[in-house]
Amino acid sequence: MRQNRLYLDHATYHTTSRTIELRGIMATKDVKQLFEECLKKALAKYTFELCNYQIMDNHFHLLIKVLPGEANISRIMQYIKSRFARKFNYLTKRTGPVWNERFKDTIVELADNPRLYLCNLIWYFATNPVKAGKIQSPFESWWGASKAYFDRHFKPYVPITLHKYFLDLGNTIDECIEMLKAIVRGEVWI
Numbered sequence: 001m002r003q004n005r006l007y008l009d010h011a012t013y014h015t016t017s018r019t020i021e022l023r024g025i026m027a028t029k030d031v032k033q034l035f036e037e038c039l040k041k042a043l044a045k046y047t048f049e050l051c052n053y054q055i056m057d058n059h060f061h062l063l064i065k066v067l068p069g070e071a072n073i074s075r076i077m078q079y080i081k082s083r084f085a086r087k088f089n090y091l092t093k094r095t096g097p098v099w100n101e102r103f104k105d106t107i108v109e110l111a112d113n114p115r116l117y118l119c120n121l122i123w124y125f126a127t128n129p130v131k132a133g134k135i136q137s138p139f140e141s142w143w144g145a146s147k148a149y150f151d152r153h154f155k156p157y158v159p160i161t162l163h164k165y166f167l168d169l170g171n172t173i174d175e176c177i178e179m180l181k182a183i184v185r186g187e188v189w190i
Contacts, residue, residue: 009068012108018059018100027057038084039158046071049161054125054144115165123184
């Protein structure tokens with residue numbers, strides 16, 4: 001029996017979903033671009049903050065902040081996943097499910113140390129393609145937006161909103177970046 005999802009109207013959700021049978025159906029540039037277009041469409045349709053994203057070959061991670069009185073996380077995720085599945089199946093002339101299961105989520109604000117948890121999530125998103133052998137450094141960009149948290153000049157293809165917890169790490173973006181780097185290196189505990 002599945003657990004009921006917790007809905008908060010001001011929460012930041014780390015969501016993830018895997019492709020059917022963990023197939024690498026998102027491995028090509030065209031399919032990753034299709035997913036990014038679905039994210040853009042969701043941002044145009046609903047009012048929420050996309051704080052980070054990472055697209056891998058067989059799954060994705062999103063960091064979404066829902067806003068009071070706006071669409072909940074289930075509605076946003078249902079739109080993104082179903083829009084992608086319809087487009088993907090149409091373009092590849094296939095039928096059937098694209099996603100392995102219902103999306104998984106955790107709420108950042110419910111962590112014991114939400115700011116530290118957010119910093120660790122940013123690092124996790126950034127290191128995911130490194131672990132997969134797609135890039136050499138987490139400070140590079142590969143189908144995601146984490147680099148925006150480490151390089152103030154980087155503009156991801158899908159616009160993101162830098163999270164408030166990150167912006168509270170310093171008085172300037174450069175101070176925030178340096179503090180984030182110190183946190184993920186284990187030099188500073190917050």
